[in-house]
Amino acid sequence: MRPPLPLPPDDGESRVPGILLVRTDSDDDVWEDVLWRMGELPGMYRSDQGDAADAVARESIPRRLIVAEDPAWRGATSEDVSAALERPGIWVPDLVVLTDDRTVRNADWRPLLAFRGSDGYAFWITPRQAAMTYLVPDRPCLSSTIDWFSETAPAEFELEEDEEEWEPDEEDLWDLYEPAGVELESLNAPPRYTQPARELPPLIQQADLLVRTDFTDDAAWASLVERVCRPGRNDVIDDFGDYVDFVDDPAFAGATPEQVMAQVHPSTDKEAMNSDVVLIADATTMREPGHRVLVVPLVDQVGFAFRVDPEVVGGMVVNLALGNMDIDDWRDDEA
Template sequence: MRPPLPLPPADTTGRVPGMLLIRTGDDDEVWEDVLSRMGELPGRCRPDGTGLDATDSASVADSTDRTDTIPRRLVIAHEPAWRGAEPDEIAAALAASGTWTPDLVLLTDDRTTVNAELRPLLAFGPLMDSEEEDDEAGHDDEEEREVAAFWITPRQAAMAYLVLHQPCTSFHLEQFAEDAPIEPEWEVEDGDEVTEDDLYEPAGAALETRDDPPLYTRPHRPLPLLGSSLDLLVRTDFGDDAAWAALIATVSAPFPGSEDGYGDAIEFVDDPAFEGATPEQVLAQTRNRGSEGIIADVVVLADAVTLREPGSRVLVMPMTDDIGLDFRVRADAVGSMLPNLGLSNMDLDDFRE
């Protein structure tokens, strides 16, 4: 019989979003590789929720660190007693009353060991079913919810973790489950061995194979929250004020053939606290847009490339869909990109290409 999962007590004053990462394999090298790809994520805590697990050698942020200004929680279970655990068994353990329930559970798996390039993690979301769906299905709060499992890479899981506090989290997790289910891609005959070629590509494969994959690292100093009813364009390079002023003028310029522009609907963040901040750090500090629970599709950054190199190409950091899969667009395209994304007239791939 396995011991209880190392979960903190249930939240009493508003739920803290977060993830539970469980080591179910025996390979130390694979486990350390997974942790290194996820980065120094904020909010990692001991089971009692008080701070960093000092027994783990990975360099991660303490949940009591002042840089963790948005409450979130990452609990890591690496006790040998949970090696070899299956999703159904873990789901049953999570149903115990009085403990915090994560938004997403991540497990190392045989596939994590075999696929050294992507290190897929087996994931499921215990909170993915809404109360309305439970009522329609005849479930009550005491019954175990269905486990919707999928594959996800460590870096994609880390980027999703940074936006778990945002609205529509369950929608993004459901999209991962739809795109990368754990069932084989095609029917496997009885007795045949399931190989890597039979399985769906995990969510986040594009992030994992980039030459410059995203990685959250601890800021050198506390960063302020970024909250606004407008879309955000955040300055992270402060070497050329004239270039910044020119960028604002370009983004705010009227549309061709019109006296109107989109500049009044953008908040230009010119705060030296963000000097040198990475895209992942900015993403982690961004709250939802507006009081109606509306989430912006992206946060836009003006970094050293934007302000010091020809072309003034801003960096676009997605907060939905391919979360964290950043790309660049010309400054004069920002005024058309943001409203088209907000109205769902176009999607991120239209601009990424």
């Protein structure tokens, strides 16, 4: 009989969102590779590192990553983990991810088997994509993001009603569906969260945020703000300043995109209109010709950043917020 998972008591109405990561394989090198790819995530709790409540209390935005690595859970299945989550009075994670034999065999992606802590279909996700999703636990659209993962990377094949019976083997299934997050794992510089040198303040997303992380050129920053607010080629909106909040706080000097996105907290104001991205003016933005702004999505392919010209930022965030366009309409895959 397996021991209880190291889950804290139920939080009740003040429930903390988060992920449960369970080690079910026995390969130490693979396990360390998975943990490294996920990064030094905030609110992370390992059973030998203190109390789970203390880990959450240290964070400006509450979230919880429970890492279960008890050898007694080696060889466990998703059904075993699901059954353990039925114990009354415990905290149930938003997402459960498990290592298994596919994680061991695929050194390029290290796919993890994932499912909702309460219910839902199993799907495959890479460690980086799981980590980036963990950084935005309180997004209003998080549930739809997990739905999107389960639809695009299902762990089991389902035939349509008019299709002939077919039982695909594992290789066929992997040809049909790549794990969510393959794009992140394939980047030349894939995202990875590291702990900031100092605590960063929360970023309340009342409007869309453009966060300055490079403070070497004030004139370049002033020019960037002007180009975003008044691109000079829009007949409908003359000034996008009402739609973008410019964060010029030296506390974010040198912050990575992952550190910035981890601090974004949606507004409680139901009238607030913003898109599910955070904009960053980093060293590349400030120093390179064109001053292209970094766009970091907070839903779907969370953390899969790209750049746009300052003049299109206002139109992009307005159309994303209104639902007139989606993120793929603005991403330049060649950039």
